[in-house]
Amino acid sequence: MTNASGVYHEPVMLGEVLESLVVHPGNRYIDCTLGDGGHAAAISEASMPGGRLLGMDADPEAITASRDRLERYGDVVTLVHANFATLGQIAREQGFVPAHGVLLDLGLSSRQLDAEERGFSFQRNGPLDMRFNPAEGVPAATLVNERSEEDLANLIYQLGQEPRSRRIARAIVINRPVATAQQLAEIVRRASGYRRGRTHPATRTFQALRMAVNQELANLETVLLQVTGVLAHGGRLVTIAYHSLEDRLVKRFLASDEELRPVHKRVLKPTPEEVSRNRRSRSARIRVAERM
Numbered sequence: 679m680t681n682a683s684g685v686y687h688e689p690v691m692l693g694e695v696l697e698s699l700v701v702h703p704g705n706r707y708i709d710c711t712l713g714d715g716g717h718a719a720a721i722s723e724a725s726m727p728g729g730r731l732l733g734m735d736a737d738p739e740a741i742t743a744s745r746d747r748l749e750r751y752g753d754v755v756t757l758v759h760a761n762f763a764t765l766g767q768i769a770r771e772q773g774f775v776p777a778h779g780v781l782l783d784l785g786l787s788s789r790q791l792d793a794e795e796r797g798f799s800f801q802r803n804g805p806l807d808m809r810f811n812p813a814e815g816v817p818a819a820t821l822v823n824e825r826s827e828e829d830l831a832n833l834i835y836q837l838g839q840e841p842r843s844r845r846i847a848r849a850i851v852i853n854r855p856v857a858t859a860q861q862l863a864e865i866v867r868r869a870s871g872y873r874r875g876r877t878h879p880a881t882r883t884f885q886a887l888r889m890a891v892n893q894e895l896a897n898l899e900t901v902l903l904q905v906t907g908v909l910a911h912g913g914r915l916v917t918i919a920y921h922s923l924e925d926r927l928v929k930r931f932l933a934s935d936e937e938l939r940p941v942h943k944r945v946l947k948p949t950p951e952e953v954s955r956n957r958r959s960r961s962a963r964i965r966v967a968e969r970m
């Protein structure tokens with residue numbers, strides 16, 4: 679589904695991101711989660727003349743989509759297909775150290791969610807894959823069909839914060855093999871006993887599987903440890919988390935790191951206007967830190 683401007687993914691809290699990164703002409707910025715290139719386009723624009731943007735994404739399709747969109751910025755933009763867990767190495771190789779700003783807009787893009795064959799959405803009937811990089815790791819179907827009932831229950835409880843994880847895991851194991859996203863969604867819906875409200879009963883289970891498949895918390899921890907090695911003094915780190923576990927991880931990291939100072943006491947949240955325009959922004963939480 680594209681929006682009115684023909685773009686898949688609407689960049690979340692764009693004004694707040696630009697302001698928090700303090701984008702100046704001539705400076706260097708790194709977007710670790712390119713997605714559809716919405717934030718990257720605005721950063722590139724604001725850093726001209728003379729600025730540069732390094733964009734990375736684990737998903738090769740995000741690189742392709744952004745390449746078209748960012749073509750008009752020419753040499754300003756460098757795109758690399760990579761996991762942000764390798765931020766330090768990529769930034770050095772591409773001549774982006776020290777950088778004036780690093781952006782992490784976590785999770786998945788609307789393009790990924792909408793692509794049936796990727797298996798991210800319980801509303802589509804694609805194979806259960808859910809890998810950001812389809813060439814790395816194992817698909818969600820492998821976890822669902824091969825993990826023990828106890829492992830699945832723990833995973834759904836911990837990463838999905840799903841209180842009914844045990845009965846969901848039990849139903850999954852009884853109904854194996856599970857091949858498609860819709861099949862899994864239906865198993866979870868029946869087992870959970872939740873009524874269909876504004877959020878689908880399988881939302882938390884799908885989120886847990888996606889986070890496990892892509893090792894999202896581990897990668898976030900790894901990249902955070904590399905940020906100070908990449909940022910210039912006075913440079914900014916901006917994170918957008920959509921999940922309380924991710925946000926907590928960032929918050930704790932910033933509290934413990936001696937070189938990064940949180941810029942605001944509280945997280946930044948989207949305005950009600952943005953939430954009504956773009957529902958996927960509703961859980962966004964921005965944290966900003968400055969390298970001392």
Ligand SMILES: C[S@@+](CC[C@H](N)C(=O)[O-])C[C@H]1O[C@@H](n2cnc3c(N)ncnc32)[C@H](O)[C@@H]1O
Nearest residue numbers: 689711713714715716717735736737761762783
């Ligand atoms: C919320 S979207 C970013 C949207 C983007 N800011 C925009 O304006 O279009 C998150 C992106 O991060 C990517 N991603 C998630 N984990 C990653 C990782 N460990 N390394 C690199 N990219 C990752 C996903 O593939 C996805 O494209």
